[in-house]
Each structure stands twice: as C-alpha cells, then as structure tokens.
Amino acid sequence: MVEIEDFFKMDDIYSIEPEKIEPLRLEIIKKAAMHHFEHCTPYKKICRKNNFNPVKDLKSYQDIKKIPWITSKSFKKSYNLFKNLISVSEDKIVEWLHSSGTSGDPSYVGRDQKTLDRFRVAGTRSTGLILDRDRFQMGIVFGPSPEMVKGLTFALGMDIWTKMCDNSIYLMKERREKGKIPIDIQLTIKSIKEAEAKKEVCFFGGAPALAYFTLAKFHEQTGETFQLNEQSVGGGFGGGWKTFTGQQISKDQFRKTLNKILGIPIKNLRDTYALTESDIVFQECEEFVFHVPPWGDIIIRDPETMAPVKKGEKGLINVINPIAYSWPGISVLLDDTATFNNNGKCKCGRYGKTFSDVGRAVGADARGCGAMITDLAEND
Amino acid sequence: MIDINIKIDLPSLICGKYTRRKDEKLKIKRRNKKIEIGFPSLSSKEVKLAAILLKKSLKQSHDRTIRETVDILNQVYNLWINPNYEIRKEAEEILSIVTGQSKRLIKFELNEVIKLFEKENLLKFLGSQIDNIDYLDQWIKKGDIFLHAQPKGSILHNLAGNAFVLGPISLLYGIITKNVNLAKIASTEPYFVVRFIQSIYDVDKKFARELAVIYWKGGHKDIYKFLFDEELIDGVIAWGGYKSISNLKKLSAHYGVKFIEHGPKFSFSIITSDFLGNTKLLEKASKEIAKDIVIWNQYACTSPRIIFVQEKKSLNFENPDYKLRQEMIGSMKHIEKNQLIRFSNKQTEYDSQLMMLMSESVENLRKVITHGSAIGFAKLLSIELEKVSKYLPRTYMTEAEAMNTLNKRDYYILNVESKGWGKIFIPSNSQLVQNTDWTIFYLRKMPELIDIDYCINRFIIITPFTFLEEIEEWIKQMQIQKYIQTFSIFGKMKMVKKLADKLSFLGACIFTLPGEMNVHKYRAPHDGSYDLKELVRWVSINFLEEDLNDFTY
Numbered sequence: 064m065v066e067i068e069d070f071f072k073m074d075d076i077y078s079i080e081p082e083k084i085e086p087l088r089l090e091i092i093k094k095a096a097m098h099h100f101e102h103c104t105p106y107k108k109i110c111r112k113n114n115f116n117p118v119k120d121l122k123s124y125q126d127i128k129k130i131p132w133i134t135s136k137s138f139k140k141s142y143n144l145f146k147n148l149i150s151v152s153e154d155k156i157v158e159w160l161h162s163s164g165t166s167g168d169p170s171y172v173g174r175d176q177k178t179l180d181r182f183r184v185a186g187t188r189s190t191g192l193i194l195d196r197d198r199f200q201m202g203i204v205f206g207p208s209p210e211m212v213k214g215l216t217f218a219l220g221m222d223i224w225t226k227m228c229d230n231s232i233y234l235m236k237e238r239r240e241k242g243k244i245p246i247d248i249q250l251t252i253k254s255i256k257e258a259e260a261k262k263e264v265c266f267f268g269g270a271p272a273l274a275y276f277t278l279a280k281f282h283e284q285t286g287e288t289f290q291l292n293e294q295s296v297g298g299g300f301g302g303g304w305k306t307f308t309g310q311q312i313s314k315d316q317f318r319k320t321l322n323k324i325l326g327i328p329i330k331n332l333r334d335t336y337a338l339t340e341s342d343i344v345f346q347e348c349e350e351f352v353f354h355v356p357p358w359g360d361i362i363i364r365d366p367e368t369m370a371p372v373k374k375g376e377k378g379l380i381n382v383i384n385p386i387a388y389s390w391p392g393i394s395v396l397l398d399d400t401a402t403f404n405n406n407g408k409c410k411c412g413r414y415g416k417t418f419s420d421v422g423r424a425v426g427a428d429a430r431g432c433g434a435m436i437t438d439l440a441e442n443d
Numbered sequence: 444m445i446d447i448n449i450k451i452d453l454p455s456l457i458c459g460k461y462t463r464r465k466d467e468k469l470k471i472k473r474r475n476k477k478i479e480i481g482f483p484s485l486s487s488k489e490v491k492l493a494a495i496l497l498k499k500s501l502k503q504s505h506d507r508t509i510r511e512t513v514d515i516l517n518q519v520y521n522l523w524i525n526p527n528y529e530i531r532k533e534a535e536e537i538l539s540i541v542t543g544q545s546k547r548l549i550k551f552e553l554n555e556v557i558k559l560f561e562k563e564n565l566l567k568f569l570g571s572q573i574d575n576i577d578y579l580d581q582w583i584k585k586g587d588i589f590l591h592a593q594p595k596g597s598i599l600h601n602l603a604g605n606a607f608v609l610g611p612i613s614l615l616y617g618i619i620t621k622n623v624n625l626a627k628i629a630s631t632e633p634y635f636v637v638r639f640i641q642s643i644y645d646v647d648k649k650f651a652r653e654l655a656v657i658y659w660k661g662g663h664k665d666i667y668k669f670l671f672d673e674e675l676i677d678g679v680i681a682w683g684g685y686k687s688i689s690n691l692k693k694l695s696a697h698y699g700v701k702f703i704e705h706g707p708k709f710s711f712s713i714i715t716s717d718f719l720g721n722t723k724l725l726e727k728a729s730k731e732i733a734k735d736i737v738i739w740n741q742y743a744c745t746s747p748r749i750i751f752v753q754e755k756k757s758l759n760f761e762n763p764d765y766k767l768r769q770e771m772i773g774s775m776k777h778i779e780k781n782q783l784i785r786f787s788n789k790q791t792e793y794d795s796q797l798m799m800l801m802s803e804s805v806e807n808l809r810k811v812i813t814h815g816s817a818i819g820f821a822k823l824l825s826i827e828l829e830k831v832s833k834y835l836p837r838t839y840m841t842e843a844e845a846m847n848t849l850n851k852r853d854y855y856i857l858n859v860e861s862k863g864w865g866k867i868f869i870p871s872n873s874q875l876v877q878n879t880d881w882t883i884f885y886l887r888k889m890p891e892l893i894d895i896d897y898c899i900n901r902f903i904i905i906t907p908f909t910f911l912e913e914i915e916e917w918i919k920q921m922q923i924q925k926y927i928q929t930f931s932i933f934g935k936m937k938m939v940k941k942l943a944d945k946l947s948f949l950g951a952c953i954f955t956l957p958g959e960m961n962v963h964k965y966r967a968p969h970d971g972s973y974d975l976k977e978l979v980r981w982v983s984i985n986f987l988e989e990d991l992n993d994f995t996y
Binding site: 104105108109112133134136137142143144147148365366367368369378379396398400424425 | 472474839840841842843844845846849850852853854856857858860861867878879
C-alpha cells in the first residue's frame, strides 16, 4: 500500500509519465477521501448529497472528478463553519492557519502535526524539484518574519522557503500603512549589496508588489543596478500582485524590472501559487506555467457545467489534495480561475499537469432594482 | 467553440446630436463571449449645456398634442416589434451577455417593454392614470372648474444598472406627460436605453431635441448641485441603489423639486393553505412561480425571493387574543421534544392550547414530502424549475456568478441542512457533478436577512408558516417594511384580500397571482403612486363660462 510520504521520497518524480503515476496517486487520494468521509461529518453530508461514497465510487483515476468539493468560502470566518471542517478531534489541531483577510474575511483551516509535517516536506520538495535547487546561501524576503505574522499561511510558506536558505533576512519591519511601503529600504539595499559582493546564490520571496515597488523606486531615485549571482531565484511569492491602490502588476513587467535591477535571469523569476485552503504548493517552471506536484491534482472546471475543461480552456480551480489529514481538503473548489495547459510533458521537460493565467473568478456585478440587504445595511 | 469578441462604441445623445468618445469602458465575459462597451463620460460643462438645450425645447414639447406624441412612439414600437430590426437584433445579443439571460428570455422581456409603446396600450395607460388624456392638451370641464395638466418641465431620470427596461419605461413616463427628459445612464448597463432612444432620434429628429441620454461620473457632485441650483431640473425619477437615491432625495427636498422614488425593493410569494392538498392547482402555482423566478433571474424588484407556504390553517381558538397567540408562536419556534413532555404535565387552558400548537408544529416538522407541505411544494417547484430552465434558459454564467451559487449551496448544506433546518434541491444530472442552473432551499424556520440576499440568480427559499401573523411579525423583525413591494398570493379571494390588507398596511403595494409578478398592469400604481399624475402640474380655472356670464351680466 503506497503512502503519500513515499511520493515525497521519490527523486525522479517529474520524469514519470502521468499514466504510470496515476494509479499510485489514486490510492492515496482514495485513502484520504475515505478518511474524511469517515471522520468529518459535514464532508460526509456533502458526499451523501452527491451520492458519492469513496469506497465504491473511486474505481479508476477518471473517477477523481466525481469527488465532491467544499467551496473555499466555507472556510471563511463569516461562515462560522471552519471549526466543524476538521477530520480529527479538535485537540489534535496544532494551528488554525489563516489567510491575511485583505477582504476583511479571512479563511481558517485547522492543521494537525501530521498535515503540517506533510505540508512542509511537500512545499520544500515541489519548490526544490522545479527550481532544480533546494539550498540557497541567502534568503531575502519582501515580507514580515514568520514570528511577526504567526498563524498566517504566509508565515508557514515563508518558513518553508527560508529553511532552504543558510541565512534569511525579512525586510518588512512594521505593519502596513495606507500609501506607505513598509519595507526597510536601507536593509534591502545593504543585503543585496552584500549578496552581490559575496556572489551568493539568493532566494527572493515575499509579496511581489512590495519587491517591485521597493526596487523600482530605489532604481528611479538612484539609477543603480546590481549583478547578483545568476543562479539566484525569485520565487515563493504566492499572491500579492496588487499594489496599494489595487492596480495589478503584470508578471511580465515584474520580471523585466527585477531582471534589470538585480540581474537575475528572467527564467529564474517564477511565481508560486499557494493558499490557505490547500496543502499543495504549485511552482512555476522556466516556461512560466504552474506544475501540479505528483502527490496531488487539480481539475479546472467549466463554471457553467462544472465539468472538467479541455486543454487550453479556462475555468474554476478544484484542488485535489490528499496531503490534508486534519481537515477535509481532499477536494476544494477555489474562487480562482486558471487555464488548463497540459497533462503530459511540459516544454521544460517535466511530466505532469500544468496550468497558467491564475486569477480571480470575475463577472458582471449584476444588480437590478431588487434590493440587497448588504447595500441597505451599509447606508442605513 | 468560437470566441466572440464584440466591441461597441455608444454615443451620448444630446437633444438630437451625438457625442462619440470612449471615456468609459464596460467589459463583460461569459464563457466564449466577450464584450467591451465604450461610452463618453461628460464633463460638468457638457452636462450643463445639455440641460440648458433641453429646457429650451420645453415649449416645443408642450405645444405638440399628446396624440402626435403617441403616434411618434407608436412608430418606435413598430420598429422594435420587428424581429429583423437591426438595432433589436444587436440588442438581443448584447443584452444577453450583459444580463446573463438567454436570448429567448431577452426577447420575451423586450416584447414586454416594447408593448408599452404601442398606440393602443399608450392610450390605455394614459387614460388609466390621467383619467382623460385631453387634460394634457387643453382645459377640460370637470364639475364647476376647468382642469388642465401642464408638464413639470425638465425631468432628470437617474437610471439603475442591470434592469435594462427601466430606462425606456422611465423616459416614457416623462415623454407622455409632455416633459423634456435628461437621463443619466448607469455605468453597469449603459447600452439599452441609448439604443432605444436612438430609434426615437431616427423616427423624428425634431422630437429628439426633447431628449438627452448621457453619462457622467457619480463622483461629480457639483453636476447635481448646479442642475438644481440653476433650476435646470424640475422633477426627478430615481431608480436603483439606496445610496444614490437617498443623496438625490435630500438634494431634491432642499430645492423643493418633485422627487419620485423607485428605490430597491424585495418581493415574495405566499401559498396559503386554501388550496393545499389540491395537487393540480399546486402544480399550476409552482409552474407560475417558476416563471416569476426565471424572468430577470430574480434581479428585478418584482422577483420573488422567499416563498412562504402555509402548512395548516389557523386554529380556531375560543380566545384568539393576539398577544397570547404571539407568545405561542414564539414558544413554538423553540420547541424541543423534552419540553413537550414537561409541558404535558400542566393542565391550564393556556397550556393545553399551547400543547396543541406544539404537537402540530412537531407533526409538521416530521411531515413527509407531500404536496400539502412546504417541502412538498419545494419538490413540485424543483420539477417546474427544471422544465422552465429548458424553455427560458439563462445564458452562460460568469465565473463569479457560478462560484457565488456554489458558495451559497455549500453554506446551506453545511450550515443549515446539517443542523436539520432544511433541505436543498438542485438539478439532478448524472453526468456532471453539479449544475448551477437553479437551487431551492426548503428552510424549516423563518429566514434571516442574509437569506433574502442569497435569493438571487434562480436561488429561492421556501419556508413554512402556520399563521399569517408570522409573516407580519417577520417583516417587522427584519425591519424591511420600507423595502417590501410585490407579493404573489395563491389563495381564495377572501384570504388574498385579508393578507393584502395586512401586508399593504406594512408597506407592500402590489399583489398578484403567481406567474404575474413581473406583469405591469396599466391601471395599477407603481410603488404606491401613479407616476404620470406626479409628473404634471394640475392647474385649474375655477369658473365656467356661465359663471363668467353671470359675473359680467
């Protein structure tokens, strides 16, 4: 019987063709689905609602699309459900990891030690295997230290990335204030200059908007540029592409600017897709598409029919996450969309499923003459 | 699937002239269809000029007879009723993408609006609201006076977003009362009213001088101020959001300008117990309610949000003391099985009546799905929604709309159904995991405010009740008296009148049969008043010819 931990130990995992790895992955998915079905009452209810029983309905890999999902919004604080969305007893929960809640409504997910351990190993492995490197001499993070934002999923992510570095510097020393870049600019430049002088291989992480504005502003004022070791990597960003004014920075613009200022090759400036409601971390390869690591899967679904989309089509992201043990994360439907690229060999040479163009689900905010309580409440 | 990209440049229409710019852009994407509508955003100076020009046309509007105006509008009707009319064909395509409704549904809704512009209907409408349309043209003897209706002057129509028919309807009110009209379009639906009024421009260039359809940014507070300050506006019809309406209302009150409010409203349906048990009639009612739900996808103020189903007739108490009954209703809501046993030991009359109610309530809660129960009605409605979705389908959902429906379903399954407070009904489709066409939630308790908001986009809640007073109490508790509008009531006429009296006393103003919530009846007032009467100044000569003769004799 294959265990999820066995996947983490495999070295050549991205060189195995999907059809060879799928039967093994089905085993761990089925095992996880059965665990949540048996130990999480609300999830069992959803399964029953969908006439789904993992024991008899997960026969072939094609059946994974039938696994009922929980929408990511169900983990929002406002829904007041998250405490019930666990598959272990509450005393086993080590940390209620939560999102930053920039919308004012953070998500909470209860993780036990087993899930946290898996999350850390899987996060390190997926990044390392895609970046072809799991050790860096220096980590420069455009964000707060994990201690400063304890409990945030961001902190756990940063903790994982910086554990891959011999030495890490966190550049955000104070909380965000409107209209102000909360980055220690002197420390930023000092750290970059030091890394440049020592020719150290650096890992840049944190919020891309912070990195972009700090460096672009510095460059605009001084005209100065750096030439870092070209094996340095920018990654582990995991969101934060919007500016303080809500303006979106294009990834292309970001790469060009950082390449110009830091000297890091464009192909080494790669995004990471990670979120509170998933234990699977998705890393961009040098072709700038996100790879699904072999221990999980994603299904991109047509918003109209909820059926999986075809290659090249866009839809809502459904993460299949057998890493989750303490919470029913086996199938989570996100508020995000992506384009399904491929399930075979990527141009980068790695096998597996890939996706791109990640963004928020959008649509017309259709309002008629019918009243909405939320609008009335805001104005009463 | 072929990608369809449509780009439209909408002009501003100012007194027969076009202004073409793309200052603003509305972008919408539904699956393979993408639309970008560019339109001008006018400066303060341009708005002022438009308002001055309009005012200058008031004499022209006044001097035209109402029958001439009706004839011009009838020509517009003839254009739009033709399915091959180019602008109509374009509108069907665009509105389907903008609103998320299928073309078939758009055609149906378009026809409903266009019908209002037909000569016969216009005369009927005017007649029912103004009594005698000649009042608009001349002095008409009424008893011992002569009566005449003069236009108010220049009417500002502050239009709402996605209910696309509101623009032409609002302007129609202004036109047939001989006013000149300035419409401010909404950035979320700038399209239809512009195209519709363009047809009027095509039909009669001179008439076009009395109309302006423009957009300016809501943030330009100075525009509203000078429109009132410089007496360029004599009346306002405001549609849409609470905030914009309340700001305009304050301004109108300050300047003493007539303000007609069509703010945000909620509507509901009630199935009384009069016909419960009559499966055929209930099937018909569910079919009609399904129609009310799908038309406008519940975005209209007239769309039903909650369906209240009476499960049992009111008990005939010897002592129907209201307070006592309210206490009983209150107690019923919190009944627990062990409480029932404890109560059974008490022998007072009050307790025995309370006991009766409680056991009936428990019986209702345990009721299996039959057509005589709210949950049975939910089942019937699910069958009808499935059917109606076939012949009046929606168009492709946007990603956000689909996600919103799925989020709501999870909320009810995990937060309500799992606690035993209800049951969800969704389309069954063996091949797909879920289909987001429609959702019914049978809620075993009275809804909360959030439930009303969730009931949009073919998402409906059905809730049982026993006493009519429960609905009254609920409306009061929710503090929504100001916002209730239409109720479809299914029951015998005696019950309908009784309910309508109670609900209209609270604030509701229209009562219809199921299936007719979105039907506009000419003789019916809108939001409690007759708009046409409000858009004219009633003036009188307080003597007749014989009085003059007597006087001069």
